[in-house]
Amino acid sequence: MKTYTTVLGDTWDMIAFKIYGKEKYAKELVESNINYVETVIFSAGTVINIPEITETVDTSSMPPWKR
Structure with missing residues (x-):
């Protein structure tokens, strides 16, 4: 499993956005x-x-043209 080292002020949603590009993965x-x-x-x-x-x-x- 990968790890992330926080910086001062990080929040769960900020980390999710940094890592995955979407805040919805904070959970x-x-x-x-x-x-x-x-x-x-x-x-x-x-x-x-x-x-x-x-x-x-x-x-x-x-x-069909978007699948």
């Missing part, structure tokens, strides 16, 4: 780092685990 980060669940704003130097996330796209409702 997965928290679940992988349960020891820091109560942390809202990180200090510098905290090492957290970065889970691998694979996003699937439901193409069933897309028109």
